[in-house]
Amino acid sequence: MPAGVSWPRYLRMFAASVLSMFAGAQVVHHYYRPDLSIPEIPPKPGELRTELLGLKERQMDSQKQ
Structure with a gap:
């Protein structure tokens, strides 16, 4: 018995x-919406910009309404 609990309870907790880890990763992935495109020419050091695309879209949508 790991951690002093029964195997069925341990497996349920595991x-x-x-599942909660996968759900959290999915939420973060949808929130940040990574740019998965591969550029032809890699950016020079210091030129790489990251943005919160999901947040930017929501702000633009709220401003339009």
Whole structure:
């Protein structure tokens, strides 16, 4: 028995933690919306800009309304 609990309870806790980890990763992925395109010419050091694309889109949508 790991951690002093029964195997079924341990497996349920493990499954719940893995599922919550996957759900959290999915939420973060949708919030930040990474740019997965590969540029032809890599940017020079210091030129790489990162933006919160999901937040930017939501702000633009709210300003339009």
